[in-house]
Amino acid sequence: MNPLELADAQPGPAFTVTFDGRTIEALPGQTVAAALWAAGVTAWRSTRGAGRPRGVFCGIGMCFDCLVTVNDLPNQRACLVPVRPGDTIRTQEGTGHDG
Amino acid sequence: MAERPHLAVIGAGPAGLAASLAAAVHGVRVTLVDAGTEAGGQFYRQPAAALGARRPQTLHHQWRTWERLRTGLDGQIAAGRIRHLPDHHVWCVERESGDGGFGVHALVGPMQDDGVVVRADAVLVATGGHETVLPFPGWTLPGVVTAGGAQAMLKGGLVLPGRTVVVAGTGPLLLPVATGLATAGAHVAALVESADPRALLRHSSALAAQPGKLTEGARYTARLLRHRVRALVRHTVVEAHGTDRLESVTVAALGTDGRVRPGSERRIPCDTLAVGHGMLPHTDLAETLGCALDGTDVRVDDEQRTDVPGVWAAGEATGIGGAALALAEGHIAGRSIAARLHGSAPDPRTWAAAARARTRLRTFFAAVDAVFAPPVGWVEQATDDTVVCRCEEVTAGEVRSAVGGFGAGDLRTVKLLTRAGMGWCQGRMCGPAVAGVSGCTLTTPRRPLARPVPLGVLAGVSEEGLPALSEEDLE
Numbered sequence: 295m296n297p298l299e300l301a302d303a304q305p306g307p308a309f310t311v312t313f314d315g316r317t318i319e320a321l322p323g324q325t326v327a328a329a330l331w332a333a334g335v336t337a338w339r340s341t342r343g344a345g346r347p348r349g350v351f352c353g354i355g356m357c358f359d360c361l362v363t364v365n366d367l368p369n370q371r372a373c374l375v376p377v378r379p380g381d382t383i384r385t386q387e388g389t390g391h392d393g
Numbered sequence: 394m395a396e397r398p399h400l401a402v403i404g405a406g407p408a409g410l411a412a413s414l415a416a417a418v419h420g421v422r423v424t425l426v427d428a429g430t431e432a433g434g435q436f437y438r439q440p441a442a443a444l445g446a447r448r449p450q451t452l453h454h455q456w457r458t459w460e461r462l463r464t465g466l467d468g469q470i471a472a473g474r475i476r477h478l479p480d481h482h483v484w485c486v487e488r489e490s491g492d493g494g495f496g497v498h499a500l501v502g503p504m505q506d507d508g509v510v511v512r513a514d515a516v517l518v519a520t521g522g523h524e525t526v527l528p529f530p531g532w533t534l535p536g537v538v539t540a541g542g543a544q545a546m547l548k549g550g551l552v553l554p555g556r557t558v559v560v561a562g563t564g565p566l567l568l569p570v571a572t573g574l575a576t577a578g579a580h581v582a583a584l585v586e587s588a589d590p591r592a593l594l595r596h597s598s599a600l601a602a603q604p605g606k607l608t609e610g611a612r613y614t615a616r617l618l619r620h621r622v623r624a625l626v627r628h629t630v631v632e633a634h635g636t637d638r639l640e641s642v643t644v645a646a647l648g649t650d651g652r653v654r655p656g657s658e659r660r661i662p663c664d665t666l667a668v669g670h671g672m673l674p675h676t677d678l679a680e681t682l683g684c685a686l687d688g689t690d691v692r693v694d695d696e697q698r699t700d701v702p703g704v705w706a707a708g709e710a711t712g713i714g715g716a717a718l719a720l721a722e723g724h725i726a727g728r729s730i731a732a733r734l735h736g737s738a739p740d741p742r743t744w745a746a747a748a749r750a751r752t753r754l755r756t757f758f759a760a761v762d763a764v765f766a767p768p769v770g771w772v773e774q775a776t777d778d779t780v781v782c783r784c785e786e787v788t789a790g791e792v793r794s795a796v797g798g799f800g801a802g803d804l805r806t807v808k809l810l811t812r813a814g815m816g817w818c819q820g821r822m823c824g825p826a827v828a829g830v831s832g833c834t835l836t837t838p839r840r841p842l843a844r845p846v847p848l849g850v851l852a853g854v855s856e857e858g859l860p861a862l863s864e865e866d867l868e
Contacts, residue, residue, distance in 0.1 A: 295576070295577065295578040296553070296577065296578045297452075297547055297551040297552060297553060297577040297578065298444075298551050299578075300448075300451045300452065300551075300576065300577050300578070301440060301444075301446040301447070301448050301449050301451055301452060301551055302446065302447040302448040302451075303440065303444045303445055303446045303447070303551055304445035304447060305443060305444045305445050306443060306445070321443075321444065322443040322444070323440070323441030323442065323443030323444035323445075323550075324441065324444070324550055324552070325441075325549075325550055327546065327550070328546060328549075328550030328551070328552045331546065331550075331552045331553070331554060332552050336535040336536050336554070336555070336638055337535035337637065337638060341786055342786075343785075343786040344786055346533060346786075347534075347535050347637050347638070348533065348535060348783075349535040349536075350538055350542060350546065350554070351537070351538055351539060351542060351783070351822075352523070352524065352538075352539050352541070352542045352822070353538060353539065353541070353542025353543065353544075353545040353546045354435065354523070354541070354542060354545050355428070356523050356818060356821055356822070357539075357783065357784075357817075357818050357821070357822045358784065358816070358817035358818050359783060359784075361817075370504075373542075373545075373546070374503050375503045375504070376441075376503060
């Protein structure tokens, strides 16, 4: 059993996006965080101070731990932003403004 | 005929929906402003429409109540009495000069880079609550998520955080989270609850008033047994291990003094820890409006009115008590608002059943609060090098030296000395932790902007429409 089977989900066709250059599959309706979790990715930010990895924590847009760079725009909350075909998702280093 | 009075409801969870329906049925024009892409709030969080879920009810309980709310909402929207604004993130509500109405300022869309203002004669604050997580070594590792977050990602995105999950902390949320994850295919290696739920039996008056809650608990427990989930009562997670992601947790038994029993530690391998220590009301918007609080809860009277004329509140914002209490409070608020906006005093007999449910559920959740308190020893578990403020990476040691070395005596001073609570989340995640580690009373800091607002949106707001900002607010 997986959640898609449990809820009898019939999403539209899967599409591809890239995460740090690697191609992953995503489903219409998923957030960036859901697509990354489904691909087995749990970290996509390193902190400004200690450079420690972070990913989803609160899952509802409150904690800002899941910040990520999507299509060159940093500081997007992965748990809120819908994933779109062709998205370029990158691990956000620090503030995400260092180039 | 005069135009119908206009109510803005903030939050489309159980409280906001019940209030919207009650008010709309009784002659009020309602605008339902909600951050979610679908109505339902956290409790009835729906899978994204594009996922095409044909059986979302398998992820929920009390589904029939949701169907009634959904049908009611659809009917009122079709009749033009309710306008639903999803994906609208309210950052400020203010009283407008002149006519005594309100302006509800929201950012639109997932990028939240554009603003709108909804003007209304009255406001219902149904903003819900958020989970509290207390810190322990390793809690910032990827793979450690909040219990509610794991559930939200499952309900909304139909994804699991990992394969092998430990659910831990305290509170009535852990049981549904563990059963939900197990039903969806995760291996739940353990449910670690620091309280002893049997202590609820001592609050016999509270339980006698809510026999349904015992059945609900029994149903979850049966499902856990079916999935062979090991329940460790009076246990706590003392550390999460891993280098770049979670690999295992150490759990330990708690003594009667609420502290870890030496020698009882054992490791459980897992790739996910879903952890929560109860919930806190979400009160930013009510506070900006000047509503008084009782402790951490928005203060309301029997009609769910706050002490600010024209502002009502219902649901978790007025005290954590779950969906059924939120529905009762929302219904009462909607009836009261409808009467008051038409210039008459409401007749409480029209909501007698909801009022009785409200009394029973408040009694029950007072007992729940007493039983599911975090173990007193959690502060000692947060070692000096444990990060407390996740945004600003402030450690427990830094908070302790702000108190011990610099004599900070309140949360604001601790924040100014350490930056704890100054980051993106504005102290929402670390407030209770910093209060516990510093020994200061937990107070809600004033947050005139309830979420980060682009300067372009702020610049578009007329001057008298802006809340008074101090330099600290703009940090």
